[in-house]
Amino acid sequence: MKHARVAYAGAIHHATPHPRGLQLADGRVLAEEAVVWLPPIEVGTVFALGLNYADHAKELSFDKQAEPLAFIKSPQAIMGHRGQTRRPADATFMHYECELAVVIGRTARNVPREEALSVVAGYTVANDYAIRDYLENWYRPNLRVKNRDTCTLLGPWLVDAADIPDPGRLQLRTEVNGSTTQEGTTADMVFDIPEIIAYLSGFMTLAAGDVILTGTPKGVVDVQVGDVVTTEIEHIGRLVSHIVGDEVFGIPAAPTAKA
Structure with a gap:
């Protein structure tokens, strides 16, 4: 459903x-x-996994980490289907990230890997934008990269977990203005969903409505103001977003230097 x-x-x-x-x-x-x-649910805490696809980590010249690289996103970052995401005027490389989003269905603490999928309510599509120029140190990504207002979209649908018997074998695809730019499969995750849930619940309590963004495959490209980006995951849906400029948010253009 x-x-x-x-x-x-x-x-x-x-x-x-x-x-x-x-x-x-x-x-x-x-x-x-x-x-x-x-967003298809009332969102609780959003956990995001960085560099969780080996091909994307290689694309960014980053070696495999020993444990999941996880961070938390702010509520102001979260948007719904057909939302507008701001591209700051000073950005030189801003890219989408098509991700499978896992929605937790009940309180979970110290969940063993073999029971991890039992705490999942369902799945939705995420598009988690990043501005690569804002990276400041090895701990990718930092606050300005991944916690900007309007940078993370969820939706349009929440699909019941029972309708996705194997979330570890789903095709992902991104289109920019109708042209395919990214393709991959959740089978290529470095840390799969049961492992991620077991890891997070091993040191903190997960609650109903919490969301885990599981990473993106290679194929990210720069997006510009006016672009329409569609991230799609088979059996789950197509999530559309629109890239807009500073002026939409009432941010004045930076003054130009005088000759």
Whole structure:
């Protein structure tokens, strides 16, 4: 089953897919463009895995780490389907990251690997943008790279875990303005989902609504203002985002140097 959360006519609604777009819980059928898409769940803590695909780590000239490289994202970073992500004027290389997002369904502490998938409520698609110029040290990524407002999109659908029997064998793909730029499979993760859940729950308590972003394969390219980026994972959905400039957020252009 697929589920979404949207805003429409002054209220937040739960929705499911419909041939004409989506259907609200009250029965109304709407076009996709008629609603504001929210993250498909009420998001708790967001954990992100860095460099969790060997080919992407190689792409960034980084060796395999001994344990998952995990960090936490701020609530202000999170957006829904069809959202606008800001590209700062000073960025020279900003790229998308198509990621499988794992949604935790119940409180979990010290979960053994063999039981880890039992605490998963479902899966959604993530696009976790990064600005490579902002990297400052070996601990990738730092705050400015991965905790900027509007830099992480989730959605459009939450797919029940029971409908994804093997999350370790899903195809990922990214399109920029309709052209495919990234392809991969979750089978190439360095640390798979059970291992990640066992690792995180081994030193902290996971709660329902927590989200784990599991990394991205190689194939990231620079995106520009005006680009439309679609990240897709088979059986889960297609997540669309729009790249916009500073002016959309009321940020004035930097003054030009006088001759």
